Amino acid sequence: MTKLGQWLCGLALLGSAWAALALAPPGLQLPVPYRQALLPLPVYLLVAFGCYSLATVGYRLATFNDCEEAAAELQEHISAARADLRRRGLRF
Amino acid sequence: MAAGGADKFSVLLPTYNERENLPLVVWLLARTFQESGINFEIIIIDDGSPDGTQEIAEQLEKIYGSAKIVMREIISVLFLSGTAYIHGMKHATGNFIVIMDADLSHHVSLYFIKQKEGNFDIVSGTRYKGDGGVYGWDLKRKLISRGANFLTQVLLRPGASDLTGSFRLYRKEVLQKLMEKCVSKGYVFQMEMIVRARQLGYTIGEVPISFVDRVYGESKLGGNEIVSFLKGLLTLFATT
Numbered sequence: 639m640t641k642l643g644q645w646l647c648g649l650a651l652l653g654s655a656w657a658a659l660a661l662a663p664p665g666l667q668l669p670v671p672y673r674q675a676l677l678p679l680p681v682y683l684l685v686a687f688g689c690y691s692l693a694t695v696g697y698r699l700a701t702f703n704d705c706e707e708a709a710a711e712l713q714e715h716i717s718a719a720r721a722d723l724r725r726r727g728l729r730f
Numbered sequence: 731m732a733a734g735g736a737d738k739f740s741v742l743l744p745t746y747n748e749r750e751n752l753p754l755v756v757w758l759l760a761r762t763f764q765e766s767g768i769n770f771e772i773i774i775i776d777d778g779s780p781d782g783t784q785e786i787a788e789q790l791e792k793i794y795g796s797a798k799i800v801m802r803e804i805i806s807v808l809f810l811s812g813t814a815y816i817h818g819m820k821h822a823t824g825n826f827i828v829i830m831d832a833d834l835s836h837h838v839s840l841y842f843i844k845q846k847e848g849n850f851d852i853v854s855g856t857r858y859k860g861d862g863g864v865y866g867w868d869l870k871r872k873l874i875s876r877g878a879n880f881l882t883q884v885l886l887r888p889g890a891s892d893l894t895g896s897f898r899l900y901r902k903e904v905l906q907k908l909m910e911k912c913v914s915k916g917y918v919f920q921m922e923m924i925v926r927a928r929q930l931g932y933t934i935g936e937v938p939i940s941f942v943d944r945v946y947g948e949s950k951l952g953g954n955e956i957v958s959f960l961k962g963l964l965t966l967f968a969t970t
Contacts (some may be wrong), residue, residue, distance in 0.1 A: 641886055642968045691880065698876045703863025708940030719757035726793050728753055728786075 744814035862938030918962030
């Protein structure tokens with residue numbers, strides 16, 4: 639199954655469970671307070687996921703390494719490479 | 731195993747207008763391999779560069795010997811990463827293939843140690859874990875990178891932290907199998923390789939790499955790249 643397929647199945651499952659419990663088709667009635675709590679649940683979950691995403695990306699952005707040493711080392715390597723290759727007869 | 735029982739690493743370097751960078755990359759690779767006593771060859775696949783890249787490659791072939799440097803030219807209207815690798819693999823005699831960019835953005839590091847450690851089928855470089863990272867990126871570029879990677883992780887759950895990097899080591903048979911299965915173009919192709927590899931049950935090890943922004947030459951990350959990335963990501967989401 640493709641990832642899209644997995645998502646659709648998952649959403650269908652959760653969606654029907656939510657509809658069954660929160661929208662109260664006759665024959666399956668939870669007490670009113672439960673139903674009222676369940677009704678906005680999808681929106682809450684979406685907002686929660688949004689916050690999680692922002693927090694995660696923000697954290698990862700802040701901890702993104704800057705490789706100062708690697709850059710300096712690379713510059714050294716480049717000079718060494720140019721000198722050595724010139725010695726071996728490379729015409730740049 | 732290659733003849734003789736020892737491992738041999740074939741490095742595939744697709745190039746386009748890399749006259750400045752190519753000798754430096756080759757020198758760095760040769761030195762790294764020689765210091766580690768590892769048998770290697772470097773296969774340069776040039777897409778008809780107008781700047782003299784081939785001429786420099788031929789000089790390097792003379793300096794290092796044609797057992798070590800192999801120059802192959804292809805001229806195609808669309809130089810898609812996949813084409814270059816298919817072409818390069820035909821000439822590769824090693825049992826491991828290293829794929830990297832010739833533009834010096836990949837600081838050469840020791841993948842082979844990691845591979846031996848876990849006997850992995852694939853070793854992938856990651857900018858996002860350990861002491862991997864970048865140099866010369868402004869905040870905007872870092873944000874886009876992290877945001878895109880987050881989206882990729884959520885949608886594809888690939889089991890690797892960096893999908894758009896192109897510094898990778900593959901077992902030859904594994905790369906051949908993956909090339910058959912992958913259909914994307916450009917760097918979405920790199921992403922597809924990892925996703926498919928996971929599905930086929932190959933083991934993937936990760937090594938932190940430092941991505942130093944192009945020392946010579948220009949790098950590009952514009953609106954077009956972002957749009958094509960999103961299209962590619964959604965295509966992979968729907969088809970893998």
